[in-house]
Amino acid sequence: MASGSQQTVRPITMRDVARESGFSPTTVSITLNDAPLARYLPAETKTRIRQAAKKLGYRPNPFARSLVSRRSELVGVMVFDVTDPYCTPILRGIEKTLYESSYMPIFTDSHNDPARFERYLEMMLDRRVEGLIIVANWLFLDIDILADLRKQEIPTTLVSRDLGSSFISSVAVDNEAGARAGLSYLLELGHREIVVIRGPALLTDTEPRWKGVQSAAAAAGLTLDPALVVDLPDSADPRSSFDGGCALVERLLQEGRRFTAVMAFDDMSALGVMRALAGKGIRVPEDCSVIGFDDIGPASLCTPALTTVRQPMELMGATAAGIVIADVAAVRERQSYQAVVQKMTPELVVRQSTAPARKGGT
Amino acid sequence: MASGSQQTVRPITMRDVARESGFSPTTVSITLNDAPLARYLPAETKTRIRQAAKKLGYRPNPFARSLVSRRSELVGVMVFDVTDPYCTPILRGIEKTLYESSYMPIFTDSHNDPARFERYLEMMLDRRVEGLIIVANWLFLDIDILADLRKQEIPTTLVSRDLGSSFISSVAVDNEAGARAGLSYLLELGHREIVVIRGPALLTDTEPRWKGVQSAAAAAGLTLDPALVVDLPDSADPRSSFDGGCALVERLLQEGRRFTAVMAFDDMSALGVMRALAGKGIRVPEDCSVIGFDDIGPASLCTPALTTVRQPMELMGATAAGIVIADVAAVRERQSYQAVVQKMTPELVVRQSTAPARKGGT
DNA sequence: TCCCGAAGTTCGATTTAAATG
DNA sequence: GCATTTAAATCGAACTTCGGG
Numbered sequence: 001m002a003s004g005s006q007q008t009v010r011p012i013t014m015r016d017v018a019r020e021s022g023f024s025p026t027t028v029s030i031t032l033n034d035a036p037l038a039r040y041l042p043a044e045t046k047t048r049i050r051q052a053a054k055k056l057g058y059r060p061n062p063f064a065r066s067l068v069s070r071r072s073e074l075v076g077v078m079v080f081d082v083t084d085p086y087c088t089p090i091l092r093g094i095e096k097t098l099y100e101s102s103y104m105p106i107f108t109d110s111h112n113d114p115a116r117f118e119r120y121l122e123m124m125l126d127r128r129v130e131g132l133i134i135v136a137n138w139l140f141l142d143i144d145i146l147a148d149l150r151k152q153e154i155p156t157t158l159v160s161r162d163l164g165s166s167f168i169s170s171v172a173v174d175n176e177a178g179a180r181a182g183l184s185y186l187l188e189l190g191h192r193e194i195v196v197i198r199g200p201a202l203l204t205d206t207e208p209r210w211k212g213v214q215s216a217a218a219a220a221g222l223t224l225d226p227a228l229v230v231d232l233p234d235s236a237d238p239r240s241s242f243d244g245g246c247a248l249v250e251r252l253l254q255e256g257r258r259f260t261a262v263m264a265f266d267d268m269s270a271l272g273v274m275r276a277l278a279g280k281g282i283r284v285p286e287d288c289s290v291i292g293f294d295d296i297g298p299a300s301l302c303t304p305a306l307t308t309v310r311q312p313m314e315l316m317g318a319t320a321a322g323i324v325i326a327d328v329a330a331v332r333e334r335q336s337y338q339a340v341v342q343k344m345t346p347e348l349v350v351r352q353s354t355a356p357a358r359k360g361g362t
Numbered sequence: 363m364a365s366g367s368q369q370t371v372r373p374i375t376m377r378d379v380a381r382e383s384g385f386s387p388t389t390v391s392i393t394l395n396d397a398p399l400a401r402y403l404p405a406e407t408k409t410r411i412r413q414a415a416k417k418l419g420y421r422p423n424p425f426a427r428s429l430v431s432r433r434s435e436l437v438g439v440m441v442f443d444v445t446d447p448y449c450t451p452i453l454r455g456i457e458k459t460l461y462e463s464s465y466m467p468i469f470t471d472s473h474n475d476p477a478r479f480e481r482y483l484e485m486m487l488d489r490r491v492e493g494l495i496i497v498a499n500w501l502f503l504d505i506d507i508l509a510d511l512r513k514q515e516i517p518t519t520l521v522s523r524d525l526g527s528s529f530i531s532s533v534a535v536d537n538e539a540g541a542r543a544g545l546s547y548l549l550e551l552g553h554r555e556i557v558v559i560r561g562p563a564l565l566t567d568t569e570p571r572w573k574g575v576q577s578a579a580a581a582a583g584l585t586l587d588p589a590l591v592v593d594l595p596d597s598a599d600p601r602s603s604f605d606g607g608c609a610l611v612e613r614l615l616q617e618g619r620r621f622t623a624v625m626a627f628d629d630m631s632a633l634g635v636m637r638a639l640a641g642k643g644i645r646v647p648e649d650c651s652v653i654g655f656d657d658i659g660p661a662s663l664c665t666p667a668l669t670t671v672r673q674p675m676e677l678m679g680a681t682a683a684g685i686v687i688a689d690v691a692a693v694r695e696r697q698s699y700q701a702v703v704q705k706m707t708p709e710l711v712v713r714q715s716t717a718p719a720r721k722g723g724t
Numbered sequence: 725t726c727c728c729g730a731a732g733t734t735c736g737a738t739t740t741a742a743a744t745g
Numbered sequence: 746g747c748a749t750t751t752a753a754a755t756c757g758a759a760c761t762t763c764g765g766g
Contacts, residue, residue: 009515013736024751029738037739040748059488063434064736066425067756077469082453085659088445095444095471099478104485107439107469109457116461123466126421242663271663278665297447298660301604301633303640375757386730391759399760402727426757429735 012058021052028053032060066128071332075103075324076129078120079137082109084238085296086137086313090159093317094133101325103130112236118145125152130331131324132156135317137238143168155327155337157320160311161204162341169327171320171342175205178309178346179212182291183263185307185348187220190357191261191289195252196224197245197273199265200234206265209293213263228252228259238268245272253280260288260357267292267299267308274302274353285355295349304352312344319344374420383414390415394422428490433694437465437686438491440482441499444471446600447658448499448675452521455679456495463687465492474598480507487514492693493686494518497679499600505530517689517699519682522673523566524703531689533682533704537567540671540708541574544653545625547669547710549582552719553623553651558586559610559635561627562596568627571655575625590614590621600630607634615642622650622719629654629661629670636664636715647717657711666714674706681706 017032018025023045030037031049038046052058066072077094079087098105106129110117124132125148132149137160149156150167157169186194196213199206217224230252232244245264252259253276262277264270270292274284282288284304292299295310319342330337379394380387385407392399393411400408414420428434439456441449460467468491472479486494487510494511499522511518512529519531548556558575561568579586592614594606607626614621615638624639626632632654636646644650646666654661657672681704692699 009513011736015736025737026739026751026753027749030750033738035739037749040750042749045749061429061736062489063425063428064756065738067423067429067736067758068738070756072425082457083450083659085447085450088447088450091444092471092473095473104489105469107467109454111454111457127424127466268663271665275665275667297445298663301630301660302664303633303637305637373757376759377757387758388730388732388760389728392729395759397759399728402729404728407728423757426735427759429737429757430759432735 011061012056013061014058016056017049017053017058020056021049023049072128072130073102073104074106074127074129075321075328076124076127076132077105077107077135078117078124078132079107079109079135080117081112081137081238083111084137085298086160086238086294086311087135088297089313090135090137090317090320093314093319094321095317096314097318097321097325103325114142121145121148125154129154131328133159133317133320133324135159136161153331155324155331157323157327159316159320165339167339169320169323169339169341171316171323171344173311173316173346174343175208175346176212176215178293178311179209179263180216181212181346181348182293182309183213183216184220185350186261186263186289186291186354187216187222189261189289189354192222192357193225193228193259193261195228195230195249195257195259195262197248197262197264197269198229198231200232202234209265227255227257232265232269241266241268242272242275245269246276247272249273249276250279253282261354262288262290264290264292267294267296267306270306270308270353271298271302274304274306284353286358289354289357291354300351307351307354308349310347310349312347316342316344373423374418375423376420378418379411379415379420382418383411385411434490434492435464435466436468436489436491437683437690438486438489438494439467439469439497440479440486440494441469441471441497442479443473443499443600445473446499447660448522448600448656448673449497450659451675452497452499452679452682455676455681456683457679458676459680459683459687465687476504483507483510487516491516493690495521495679495682495686497521498523515693517686517693519685519689521678521682527701529701531682531685531701531703533678533685533706535673535678535708536705537570537708538574538577540655540673541571541625542578543574543708543710544655544671545575545578546582547712548623548625548651548653548716549578549584551623551651551716554584554719555587555590555621555623557590557592557611557614557619557621557624559607559624559626559631560591560593562594564596571627589617589619594627594631603628603630604634604637607631608638609634611635611638612641615644623716624650624652626652626654629656629658629668632668632670632715633660633664636666636668646715648720651716651719653716662713669713669716670711672709672711674709678706 014025014028018028028049031046108120136158159171161172162170198210230248262273264273270290273290284290292306292308295308299306299308327337376387376390380390390411393408470482521533523534524532560572592610624635626635632652635652646652654668654670657670661668661670689699
């Protein structure tokens with residue numbers, strides 16, 4: 001039982017500290033904030049005030065403080081789907097960077113619902129966040145919704161895609177380079193009959209990854225078999241990527257296509273591919289290699305562990321937070337800041353799902 | 363480029379709305395808050411005020427508001443490890459419930475660092491959260507740290523374990539029933555030589571799950587082979603559970619133990635088990651069945667998909683948020699509230715990693 | 725007394741200007 | 746003028762009280 005039967009506990013205010021220490025509220029404020037004027041206060045005074053504050057367990061009221069400082073010390077962190085394993089390392093990166101600063105994150109998860117995102121954005125504005133980090137792992141976002149941000153001068157950074165906006169920074173992986181690295185690796189292993197699963201048409205990642213694949217193929221003088229190039233359907237649910245990868249490969253198998261490797265759009269679809277292959281008794285990597293993209297948690301937990309193109313997600317989150325913090329500081333000092341576009345370098349992570357091609361794949 | 367070159371934009375205040383509409387700030391306040399006195403105001407007055415507010419894009423200053431209302435409308439959500447797939451469905455549940463209320467979540471991730479947790483807790487208190495939800499998926503938490511909460515009358519709910527505290531509510535799964543269901547299922551399938559991987563000794567979940575296993579075995583008249591009962595090492599890292607499961611099974615295999623099924627402590631260790639088995643060419647489920655606990659995302663993504671005992675994580679999060687909201691309301695109305703302990707019912711999810719026992723397992 | 729509206733106080737801090745010795 | 750301290754104004758909204766019709 002915890003109750004409220006006793007009289008409401010009046011919180012300790014600065015006035016209480018003043019009374020306890022025998023000084024005025026002004027002096028207390030100056031002391032506890034180490035304001036410029038604190039230089040003139042004798043050490044004796046300051047220690048007495050500090051002791052009184054500690055003795056009473058004084059906690060400055062953040063609302064009174066924010067009211068005059070006009071600062072919330074709040075940064076909004078908006079995610080489109082927390083349950084997507086792609087998001088959490090980014091959140092971790094954001095946390096690590098924010099921890100060093102004085103900002104606290106206000107968190108929202110719109111689970112792929114644009115309406116919810118919009119409402120949460122309004123709430124963020126209402127709460128006077130000083131900066132905003134949006135982890136747009138999946139959804140298709142209308143820039144207009146973000147126009148308010150410009151007016152209110154709220155520095156914003158988007159993680160995992162480039163909006164091409166003039167006032168919103170972004171941190172994204174170099175999709176083209178990543179895809180190129182992935183396909184190149186399969187080619188090195190001797191694979192020639194390769195299934196390429198492209199992403200949903202609406203996703204901004206889809207295009208550059210496909211370009212990377214094409215350029216790697218061209219560099220090796222290989223023409224990809226159009227029958228082996230398939231597309232994931234549009235959908236906002238990461239799980240659908242798994243189902244899509246599974247279904248596409250099942251269909252190819254049904255059609256009697258022969259291939260020795262699959263380059264999936266992302267890890268989720270790669271996992272789906274492995275499921276489909278297992279269903280037909282095709283072994284990975286002995287009979288067919290599989291490579292993913294992202295390096296989400298499950299990629300290293302499944303068996304065989306997935307070879308993939310890794311996005312430095314934690315670093316991306318940390319970078320985004322760093323940009324926002326710097327821009328907020330700029331705004332406070334009445335300076336202008338530039339919207340930047342950070343392209344992060346992906347890294348090929350070789351695990352167990354890839355192997356040299358053998359003659360006569362499935 | 364987004365800049366601050368133009369003169370600082372003074373935010374719109376109630377006074378501006380008053381001037382614009384031709385009424386006093388008082389009337390504006392009464393109107394916009396639908397205060398009791400609004401009954402007496404002519405509709406004409408109210409619409410004019412509302413129009414003026416909308417025209418100016420007026421957003422009430424939350425700090426001024428909180429200062430007088432003494433309410434932050436903030437709920438703290440503290441997680442011990444966001445990257446743990448176990449956490450995110452819980453967060454989703456919390457979000458769904460909080461969305462209906464007027465509370466915004468302040469979020470922290472202490473990534474298994476008690477010191478960080480403590481500092482974040484202080485920050486929560488500084489920020490005047492009205493309630494607290496702690497997702498203690500893993501770490502061993504000292505109740506003393508939470509003593510402040512009692513003093514400050516901040517309703518708190520712990521998700522995923524019972525602290526046995528008199529003032530902190532908790533929402534946890536019925537571990538004993540879950541483990542019983544899991545082992546019973548293996549027994550039904552005809553398994554008798556079963557490896558049981560117990561959790562780390564320090565985890566509160568370990569004990570009840572082991573009890574559940576024992577009671578199921580007893581009910582079936584089976585004596586578990588002590589040589590097949592092994593323990594995960596203590597560690598705060600979820601990944602270590604995977605490594606632990608893998609290593610333990612490898613050791614058993616090395617020792618030449620024979621078994622036809624493995625009941626893992628959780629999904630992570632089950633995934634590790636599958637890795638170990640695959641390494642020795644043992645097929646799941648043909649040669650050996652594997653069952654996990656939790657039903658985290660990767661459980662259904664890996665191949666074969668993992669049979670497991672499911673915790674209703676989203677529901678648990680939603681329940682916790684509901685409790686906190688109700689308790690906050692009670693505190694506001696000067697009523698007492700009880701710390702409750704909610705035991706959620708787990709559910710056996712049968713997938714591909716289990717099959718009937720065959721004579722002469724590995 | 726009922727209706728409508730506004731002046732003034734309060735919340736808890738910061739900050740400026742000024743008052744002490 | 747200098748070191749030390751403080752009264753008073755301010756931030757923006759909510760609420761209590763009060764005045765005229």
